[in-house]
Amino acid sequence: MGQLLTSTESLDISISEELEAQGVSRRNFLKFCTAITAAMGLPASMVAKVAETITSPTRTPVIWLHFQECTGCTESLLRATHPTVEELVLDMISLDYSETLCAAAGHQVEKSLNDSATLNDGKYILVVEGSIPVKENGIYCKIADRTALDILNDYGNRAAAVVAIGSCASWGGVQSSSPNPTGATGVHEIITEKPVINLPGCPASPYNLLSTILYYLTLGKLPQLDSKARPKFAYGRLIHEHCERRPHFDAGRFALEFGDDGHREGYCLYKLGCKGPETYNNCSSILYGDVGSGAWPVGTGHPCFGCSEEGVGFTKYIHEQSAVFTDTPPASYAQISGDKAGGITIGGAAVAGAVGGVIVGASAMAAKKMKAEETAPESDA
Ligand code: SF4
Numbered sequence: 001m002g003q004l005l006t007s008t009e010s011l012d013i014s015i016s017e018e019l020e021a022q023g024v025s026r027r028n029f030l031k032f033c034t035a036i037t038a039a040m041g042l043p044a045s046m047v048a049k050v051a052e053t054i055t056s057p058t059r060t061p062v063i064w065l066h067f068q069e070c071t072g073c074t075e076s077l078l079r080a081t082h083p084t085v086e087e088l089v090l091d092m093i094s095l096d097y098s099e100t101l102c103a104a105a106g107h108q109v110e111k112s113l114n115d116s117a118t119l120n121d122g123k124y125i126l127v128v129e130g131s132i133p134v135k136e137n138g139i140y141c142k143i144a145d146r147t148a149l150d151i152l153n154d155y156g157n158r159a160a161a162v163v164a165i166g167s168c169a170s171w172g173g174v175q176s177s178s179p180n181p182t183g184a185t186g187v188h189e190i191i192t193e194k195p196v197i198n199l200p201g202c203p204a205s206p207y208n209l210l211s212t213i214l215y216y217l218t219l220g221k222l223p224q225l226d227s228k229a230r231p232k233f234a235y236g237r238l239i240h241e242h243c244e245r246r247p248h249f250d251a252g253r254f255a256l257e258f259g260d261d262g263h264r265e266g267y268c269l270y271k272l273g274c275k276g277p278e279t280y281n282n283c284s285s286i287l288y289g290d291v292g293s294g295a296w297p298v299g300t301g302h303p304c305f306g307c308s309e310e311g312v313g314f315t316k317y318i319h320e321q322s323a324v325f326t327d328t329p330p331a332s333y334a335q336i337s338g339d340k341a342g343g344i345t346i347g348g349a350a351v352a353g354a355v356g357g358v359i360v361g362a363s364a365m366a367a368k369k370m371k372a373e374e375t376a377p378e379s380d381a
Contacts, residue, residue, distance in 0.1 A: 036207070039286065040215050040223065041233040053218045059094035060217060061116060061124040063155055066099050067148040068141050068175050068184055069130030072203035073166040074100045092213060096124070099143075110144050117158055125213070126159035128152065128187050131168040131175045135183030149190065156191040161222060163197050164188065165209055170198035170230075171310040188229060195222055198229045200281075202307035207286055208234045228310065230280070238326060239276035239304055242284040245269065255301075263301060273319040274298065275306030277326070 033051045037044065066074075095101065096116035102109045116124065130148075133140035138149030156162050164187040167173035175184035188196040199208050212231055215223045223231040240246065248254070248268040255263035256271055263272075270277070276284070276298065283304070288296040298304055306312030306322075316322075 036211055036214060039207070039233060039282075040211050042215075042218075046218065050214060050218055053214060054092055056092075056217075059092070060213075061120040062093040062095050062127060063113065063116060063124055063159070064095060064098040064100075064127040064129065065148075065151060065155065067128065067130030067132050067152070067169070068182065069166065069168045069173070071100055071129070073129050073201075073209075074098070076203040077206040077209065092217060093125070096120075113155075117155055121158050123160050124158075125216070126155055126162045127165055127209075128156070128162060128169045129165050131172045131184035131186065132190060133175075133182035133184050134190075135181070140182035152187065152190055156187065157193060159194055161195045161197065161216070162187055162191055163199060163209070163212060165199050166204045167200040167202045167308055167310075167313060170200035170228075170308075173202060174314045177314045196229055197222060197225065197231065199234070200228075200230065200308035200310070202313065204308070205234070205281075205283070205286070205288060208282070226280075234282050235280045235308075237280065237282070237285075239279050239281055239284045239298075240324075241326065243276055243298060244284070245298060258301075266301075269298060269301070269303040270322065272303045273305070273317070273321060274303035275309065275312050275316065275322045276304040277322045277324040278312055279304055279306040279309040281308045 030047070030051065033047050033054070034044070037047045037050045040050075042050070064074075097109070097113040099109075102112075104112065130141075132138070132148045132152055134149060138147035141148040143151060164170045168175060168184070169187050171186040172180070172184045175182060186198070188198065197212060199205075199212060201208070208231070211234060212223060215231070215233075223233060226232050226235060228235075240249070243249075245266060245268045248266070249270055253262060253265075253267045254271040255265075255267045255269055257263065258272065263269075268274070283296045284298065287299065303318065305318050306316065307314075312322075
């Protein structure tokens, strides 16, 4: 870590001042930049550039639309920490319109939406939260007397790029479950002439939104996407590949009922319906929510239900056993959670992951190492 600090000493002093004002130490900020740079698949030499992008006074205009959804993705972002991800995101962009966060209302806020789109025509990023109902010409979701379908067509086709945040906007989410009475669908089914990036999850990880926006602002281009338009750096691996319960799966140790001995011992949840083996996301690597111990569903003892995977989440029964795409154990096992992991708890891994750099592909051994660094004396050297 000392090497990192040396390589980024050229950062403008105002960065430190700004972050200190937000209650974030320079050391933790640089650790965060290191983690997020690696998570985006960028080399360590880009850490300083990423840090500069985060603190740049230039703000990219963003319009954030809400359609059929529960606002969980916005709520999740607003409750993120380490270090205050929501502040970093909101400071990097000019959020010109958001129905959740706008202080204004009615005609005044609708005017600001239109003004922003006109002023920044072709330059703004459109973030869409929620599915779009297309049955009956979209009458099932109307805002200011316009259908969601009409609004999306209008502002989506004038944007530089569209980010579909959450499973609803990515592929319809829970509203698209059979019989899908409103014809709920994802953004990419409607906006076909502009780049659409899907960040599925229910809710989506705020770190994946931050990473995607950061990547775009730092490099001026979109990250590499998979066949479902998801950033490969976040959705390139199965949850099962880096799950802390994976050693139990490989050893054939399963919880068979909630509350049984295996469940209490932290055994694999596969036989309780865990969909980790067929769900692509980075929850098991960076965990989720920064809420301390057990900071992701599997960590709390609940099977992953594949919320981010089209055709799995809200489609398969929770108790239904998952397809297993990979049955070869990873080269380096994740450690078992809790005290048996030699001191690193799931919560410790979460904190270390968010602040210290447990990234896609990293194991809990790396988390343990970072945990040790976290407890080292603070230094701004
Ligand atoms: S089946 Fe689920 S609980 Fe078991 S190792 Fe895979 S992701 Fe983890």
